[in-house]
Amino acid sequence: MSKSYLVRTYGCQMNEHDSERIAGLLEADGMTRAPDADSADVIVLNTCCIRENADNKLYGALGNLKALKEKNPDLQIAVSGCLAQKDRDLVRDRAGHVDVVFGTHNVHRAVELLNHAAEKGPIVEILEETVRGDAEAFPSALPTRREVDHGAWVTIQIGCDNNCAFCIVPAVRGPEISRPFGELVEEVGSLVEDGVSEITLLGQNVNSYGRDLALTRRDPSKGRDGDDAWWCGAQWAEDRRARPLFADLLREVGSIEGIHRVRFTSPHPKDMRSETFLAMAETPSACEHLHFPLQSGSDSVLAAMHRGYTAERFLAKLTDARSTIPGVAISTDIIVGFPGETDDDFERTLEVAAAAEFDSAFTFVFSPRPGTEAADMEERFVPHDVAVERYERLRLVIERSSRRANEARLGLVEEVTVEGPSKKDPSVLTGRTRRNTLVHFASEAPIKTGSYAEVRITHARVNHLLGELIGVTIAARHRTRIPVIAG
Numbered sequence: 001m002s003k004s005y006l007v008r009t010y011g012c013q014m015n016e017h018d019s020e021r022i023a024g025l026l027e028a029d030g031m032t033r034a035p036d037a038d039s040a041d042v043i044v045l046n047t048c049c050i051r052e053n054a055d056n057k058l059y060g061a062l063g064n065l066k067a068l069k070e071k072n073p074d075l076q077i078a079v080s081g082c083l084a085q086k087d088r089d090l091v092r093d094r095a096g097h098v099d100v101v102f103g104t105h106n107v108h109r110a111v112e113l114l115n116h117a118a119e120k121g122p123i124v125e126i127l128e129e130t131v132r133g134d135a136e137a138f139p140s141a142l143p144t145r146r147e148v149d150h151g152a153w154v155t156i157q158i159g160c161d162n163n164c165a166f167c168i169v170p171a172v173r174g175p176e177i178s179r180p181f182g183e184l185v186e187e188v189g190s191l192v193e194d195g196v197s198e199i200t201l202l203g204q205n206v207n208s209y210g211r212d213l214a215l216t217r218r219d220p221s222k223g224r225d226g227d228d229a230w231w232c233g234a235q236w237a238e239d240r241r242a243r244p245l246f247a248d249l250l251r252e253v254g255s256i257e258g259i260h261r262v263r264f265t266s267p268h269p270k271d272m273r274s275e276t277f278l279a280m281a282e283t284p285s286a287c288e289h290l291h292f293p294l295q296s297g298s299d300s301v302l303a304a305m306h307r308g309y310t311a312e313r314f315l316a317k318l319t320d321a322r323s324t325i326p327g328v329a330i331s332t333d334i335i336v337g338f339p340g341e342t343d344d345d346f347e348r349t350l351e352v353a354a355a356a357e358f359d360s361a362f363t364f365v366f367s368p369r370p371g372t373e374a375a376d377m378e379e380r381f382v383p384h385d386v387a388v389e390r391y392e393r394l395r396l397v398i399e400r401s402s403r404r405a406n407e408a409r410l411g412l413v414e415e416v417t418v419e420g421p422s423k424k425d426p427s428v429l430t431g432r433t434r435r436n437t438l439v440h441f442a443s444e445a446p447i448k449t450g451s452y453a454e455v456r457i458t459h460a461r462v463n464h465l466l467g468e469l470i471g472v473t474i475a476a477r478h479r480t481r482i483p484v485i486a487g
């Protein structure tokens, strides 16, 4: 009997992608996915310290797993991800039943570490940073167990060179490293062969992609000597700008035959360039959706956050995006109650949010993340009830623009990717428009997930649309997985 595993993910898309890699590595080692924790031989908790109460959630989950480990001493429990990177030995100090702790730079060692723990006992292995040139250390270079068959994430860079005061990422993911241009193009090509038609380019700051590549290509120890087009792309090799641009990559992968939709996340407003907007407009597969994190509308709060732009600059880039990409939808992130935020600062946020007319927003009440600069600003913390009241006022502003944006789609025919039955009402299907809005619609015949269909929009809600199916335009190409029964 082969062993079975379960990977539980806490956190962002980068973490979900790392979880796919961990699952891929375990499956490449012969394991199968377990339906639940009770029947698993290996449980990996892939943690995140960006979200609120990450510590409590992890140690709560580990507490629950203790009884399982007592019943089944052969069960192996591993903790990986950002919180493991930050807490290191503390994880085992607080939960001695954990067998393996590994960080964000050694995901590729998951199987070796589990084998080591089985033979020699518990192990904590945290690398300080990813070793450039160690291809395996990039999550995308590892085998993957994708969550959906028609879509895939492609990690284009890891780490972050910024220092936003509220964010733990630079501390736990290390400095920015971009993957070579040619390697990414090859990866997207093989995803297409596997039936993928939709990709999301993933990085902490995608618009600084390539900043390091022009230099790296000169290092003989990194291989592919003199192959400038492979390192930096054919466009760069031709015109020799200071560095390859994210826009070059977007154009190149977006024009690979078989790729129907390309998305990316997340861009940083300070690094966003007109070339990216132009590439989005001129690449038919690039979706008309831009996630553009504002964080605050107050210049003094933005400065305290070290965001590197002003509200005016943010709005100017938004105007550029909208005038270049017809019909683009804009989503954002906003933190309410950052330390030192005054009533006036918050009024600026309301004004900028209203002017920006966001299609949707992830809004958060500030909560300190241990290890960040903002967590040490205790004397400037905004009282919780004040922050909650501000949050409610902001929510109303965002809801107004979301509703208006959705109402503007009434009567239009949208292309949607079919994502399967709706979670709330399995009798209807859910799809996602190019502008990243969910649409629920009925279909008499089943439609395979990953197919593209045309839907006429009949009703608009704040967070989703309802529509009626016109027809399937492209049937899903990917193979349906046949579960393998071990025995």
Ligand code: SF4
Residues within 6 Å of the ligand: 160, 161, 162, 163, 164, 167, 168, 169, 170, 204, 205, 268
């Ligand atoms: S850009 Fe700022 S918020 Fe984004 S990952 Fe880097 S430090 Fe964190």
